[in-house]
Amino acid sequence: MLIRRNRSTGELAYYRCYSPTPVPLTALVRVAGARWRVEEFLQSGKGLAALDEHQVRRYPSWSRWVTLAMPAHAFLAAVRADEHARQPAPDGLIPLTCNEIQRLFITLVVQPVHDAAHRPGWSSRRRRHQARSQAAHYRRQATQA
Known part of the structure; x- marks a missing residue:
């Protein structure tokens, strides 16, 4: 045990x-x-990757769904790993996460908006806020320990 x-x-x-x-x-x-x-x-x-969004009724349809969902998740993880290995995050930002890559991919590729320049700026503001929150969380944990 x-x-x-x-x-x-x-x-x-x-x-x-x-x-x-x-x-x-x-x-x-x-x-x-x-x-x-x-x-x-x-x-x-x-x-x-919406792995849990399928209503399993038969094996072939579940197998197709998983076959699409798992490569989508692998794509996000590979892009994240490549982004982390290639360049450090700019000062005051956390590195790109899979969730952020998914949002950017959907916004810029799947559902393009009229002002595509808005989304990367929004992503930078969000990641800067997450970096500040993460630092505050670590400081709080350090004071409690």
């Missing part, structure tokens, strides 16, 4: 672990962390 405690809320998460041979605690923690990353990826796919 592996128990994880959330530092901020004190909530406990339990993991039932089994191995036919003895395993060090670090390996169990690594596996539990991998499970969390998989769950985060699925939650992200639901929100960004």
Whole structure:
């Protein structure tokens, strides 16, 4: 049994672990962390790529939907990774997130608006605000710890 405690809320998460041979605690923690990353990826796919928007009635239609949703999510993740590797974010902005890339892609490519120059400026203002919020959150966490 592996128990994880959330530092901020004190909530406990339990993991039932089994191995036919003895395993060090670090390996169990690594596996539990991998499970969390998989769950985060699925939650992200639901929100960004509409993975949960299909009414499953038959396998072929579900398979087609997932086949479209997963590459869309992979596209967003690849663009984000490329953006982070290529250039650092300008001063006062957080790096582009998958959500922000999705908004920009939909606005500029899928549903072009008359004033396309407005959207990148709006994105910069939003990311600057998010950077300030993130810094304030980290300061608050540091003072509580």
